[in-house]
Amino acid sequence: MALDTVDPIAWARPLFQIDDDAPIYLDGNSLGMLPRRSLERVTEVVTEEWGRRLVRSWGSWVDLPTDVGDLLATHLLGAAPGQTVVSDATTVNLYKLASAALDARPGRSVVVSDRANFPTDRYLLQGLAQARGMELRLVDFPDLGGPDPSLLRPHLGTETALVSLSHVDYRSGALADMGAINELIHASGALSLWDLCHSVGAVPIELDRTETDLAAGCTYKYLNGGPGSPAFLYVRQELQRSLRQPIWGWFGQADQFAMGQGYNPLPSIARFQTGSPSIVGIALVEAGTGLLAEIGIEAIRAKSLELTSFLIDLYDSWLAPLGLELATPRDPARRGSQVCLRHPDAYRICRVLVSEAAVIADFRAPDRLRFGCAAPTTRFVDVYDAMLRLRKVVQGGQYMSIDPEPEQVT
DSSP states (O other): OHHHHTOTTGGGGGGBOOOTTOOEEOBTTTSOOOBHHHHHHHHIIIIIIITTTGGGGHHHHTTHHHHHHHHHIIIIIOOOTTSEEEOSOHHHHHHHHHHHHHHTSTTOOEEEEETTSOHHHHHHHHHHHHHHTOEEEEEOOOTTTOSOHHHHGGGOSTTEEEEEEESBOTTTOBBOOHHHHHHHHHHTTOEEEEEOTTTTTTSOOOTTTTTOOEEEEOSSSTTOOOTTOOOEEEEOGGGTTTOOOSOOOGGGBTTGGGOOSSOOBOSSGGGGOOSOOOHHHHHHHHHHHHHHHHHOHHHHHHHHHHHHHHHHHHIIIIIGGGTOEEOSOSSGGGBOSEEEEEOTTHHHHHHHHHHTSOEEOEEETTTEEEEEOOTTTOOHHHHHHHHHHHHHHHHHOGGGGSOOSOOSOO
């Protein structure tokens, strides 16, 4: 396809492990592809650093969580060094940050989030609010719009302690105006906590410029860190000494190897660590992040917008007449790097796409097909062929024979 011949980052695709006969992969918003350099890096960690140097490698391993955090911050988060650390899972990091934020706003009784926010975010906020006797206030935003400052404003006040939202909506791909929302939150005296899982590595993020207080995200989607790879968290420099996270572990302790009595947290971002870090996992995050840093987030964003716009054009021509509904903002500036389509039989259509049409997308209840366009690995011909096959599946109606009861993983 002509668009692929002029793609300025086409050179990046061969740096990933992609078989010649591989299915079309449009699910990088769930799990990114494997960078070839990750195989080399994990071999080095396992055979050399662990296998030969054994415990002596902790001399270099001990700073890996903050070193890779700085790599992320510099190239993908729009943040100065010393504010980001790679540790734990996204849910754990969000819990640590939310709990610390609530402690920092005594006397305030309300936590605000999005009713359509990712489930893990809502669940942990619900648990915190219930344990503390606080109100969890869930705001209803438009299906395609994501968090809207004008709709958020009436829910903020002197009783608000924390506002926790997602930068990109996992269902629609809608991109929130982080700067405008942070300004509203700060005007109420509350703290902001952003979930970056569906934006980091796909969308330019400016945590420092937008005066974000707290953020967390995963590394196995657009960062290509591998299944279950460690997450990261960000704490604005000015807040680090005043916030104390609830899970007191020895990797957050000052003078760690003194083995002393009492907990005295480090004065730096490292205080938000807990136990021993996952070295192999963090090394994979380092490899994936380093590759994206070489490609450049602006170049990634430019191509992802072209890919998603191209997909929407094909939807208009081929799929809208078949009853599918666009569930992603048309305005390129208002969307991340995925396109969602709605259909009453979306689950069954997705099953047939994967099993018979060799197109890997995913389904989100109750009626959404999600197509993630990870710019470093997705070609325009992939988008074209995937939509052509989707049209044939819907026209042919063979999906009607699929059991409508969803499997455990969708």
